Amino acid sequence: MKQFWSPNSINKNKAMVENLQSHGVITSDEVAKAMEAVDRGLFVPDRSYAYVDSPLSIGYNVTISAPHMHAMCLELLEKNLKPGMRVLDVGSGTGYLTACFAFMVGSEGRAIGVEHIPELVASSIKNIEASAAASPLLKQGSLAIHVGDGRQGWGEFAPYDAIHVGAAAPEIPEALIDQLKPGGRLVIPVGNLFQDLQVVDKNSDGSVSIRSETSVRYVPLTSREAQLRGE
Template structure:
């Protein structure tokens, strides 16, 4: 699925995602138009395929970010809070921040310090007011354990495959709340976990995917 070459534009990419039925929410469309992928990806930012950002990491293909925002948009309303695990380039963090608005709060966490530094620099350069106001924050840490200091969260997105149900992340969800995460080792599925207002959790398999594993920095850098 590669609609756009590197010579396209961000608005054309978003339009193509909409035309393909991947993004339908006006709020998602607005956020993806507001946040230019070229601010976070040096290589082929408008091509619908993963792109390397160094250190064994990639920025996910635009259609995967579109699917994630669509599935989470109910929990990315103005004033809500979100966590992006394996935040990498910082792109999805920025999209989430665009959706939760000035009274919302988004944290991105990644275990590679250089990626956190790079995403911080991109956010400060292009969305400085969001950083200064505390709407958006990126930190270095083991995302498998979440980031309890910023929680609990209305929603959590995970950008790498968890080998099994990530119970520590589920514990940091509000009631109600939603977790969007690839799960599996050889065979992976994106699973949406919904926690209801009583704290009970239900899961729904969304699609088969191929993601890098949620792992230690040393294994990622091998």
């Protein structure tokens, strides 16, 4: 995975965002504001590596994606993350991207994270509570993290304007397409050994359009048991 800077050259969240802007990864002002507001250092096990453009292990055989991948997904979903909209984050991990989503949709919107490792859900809530940008949204209920099988989505607040999946599925789960609002967008890595980041747009008649954005490498979207076994 391409790095846009050397590991020792970035040590602050704002500088990380500025580097992503300078390399054209971030073009939206709203995405830049969200990533500046939500300090990635609060959401990784070792803050000294928080701003390096690399995925990091967070335990349980999973990783937090590299900053440029988070930025890419935010950019792809930006038009579906306007204030008041609803977003679902499948495989929410440390809660970082869910917090960015919540910041963008604001107090009138709703951001839901679903993660099947209870320990990660508990730690992600603590991470969010430490974030000045995201904590108020958690307290008021417009941001929430739940334990669950993200392959089934989260029906309580469906349909969603945006759905993001942070692990690679062998095929796009029908439940997620069903929970996508007409006009909504789903971003999901699809594949096994070879994966593509796919962009799924639901049309007004309920049909979907699918395109591949780029080749990626994510951990698999699987059951909790298989994940813990490293499958």
